[in-house]
Amino acid sequence: MDLRFLRGDPQAPKGHAIFFARSSEDERHIFYTYCVVPPLPLSLARYLPSILAAHLPMDEPNVQVMPIPPMLEELEGEKGLDYLQVLARYRDDDLCELGAIHPRDEAAKMQLAAQACQEYGQLYLNYSASFEQAASSSSSREGLPALDDLDPEELLFQTMTDRQRLAELGKLVGVARYALEGNDTHLLQETRQKMQRIVRLLPEKYKGNALITAACDAGKHSARIAELYLERAYKLLDEEYADIPRIEQAIRELQQSA
Incomplete structure (x- = not known):
């Protein structure tokens, strides 16, 4: 079959x-x-009682990919494709169409x-072969990470959670506004440049580049727009999706009145 993205x-999935899939x-x-x-092979046998683990195929001990749930389920209520598109955008998921399926064919759904x-x-x-090669090339001759080639600040950003990165961006917005005023x-x-290094480590859904543009712009509404982009990012992080349209509308209004 061919997945339609x-x-x-x-x-680059x-x-x-x-x-x-749509009902036929x-x-x-x-x-x-x-x-x-899974980012790394997952061995289910480790989490099962030995009597059950013994029945797993020995030649395939690890789960490489899995559907959750294991069969296609009908989307409840009035939700349709529009809902899935919004969900995928805010969660930064891929969205793939599988074609049509008979609604009562349970075996076909699985x-x-x-x-x-x-x-x-x-x-x-x-x-994944591409970034595995990149990981290999960044190792030293002894097989250890080539830390000497990495900036300490870059290492710090890489070890941060998304929440910590957003907090750091918030501080840098203040620094940028201070630099503009002076x-x-x-x-x-x-x-x-420091903000760009952080944004590269964040998912695109946070619109980090738009935040940077606003933070470093001297326009009369730019500071407020930057604050709104940061607020929007936190709402996404906390999965408070209902607040997103209000924030995006406020951003549009300020941009139009600039």
Whole structure:
């Protein structure tokens, strides 16, 4: 089968995707599952009683990719494809269409989910070879990380959680505004570069580059717009999605009145 990516790049899958299929009787009815590729092989045998683990195939001890749930389930209520698209955007998931399926064919729902996961897993495996090679090339001759080639501040940013990175961005917004008020171009450039290094480590859904643009802009509403982008990022982090439209509307209004 061929996965149709409505969101994401088949050449660079994220490792987590929402799958959906339409009912062959009524395309408004959507069936879905969620596909996860563990970052490292997951051995289920470690978490099962020995009497059950003994029945696992010895040649396939690790889970490489899995659908959750293991079969396509109907999307409840009035939710449809629009809902899945919004969900995938805010969660930064891939979104893949699987085609049509008979709504009462339970075996087909399970088989389609399994086949789609295997194909997605292969795409991810192909993609992962690139960053595995990058990891290998960054090692020293002894096989240890080449820490001498990394900036201490960069290492700090890499070890931070997304919440800590957003907090650091919030501090740097204040520094950028101070540099603008004092016409300190050197400090502003230095602060912008530091913010860019943090943003590169954050998912695109946080709109970090837009935050940087606003923070480093001298426009009359730029400081407030930067605050709103930061607030929006925290709302996404805390999964408070209901507040997002209000914040985005406020940003648009300020941009239009600038």
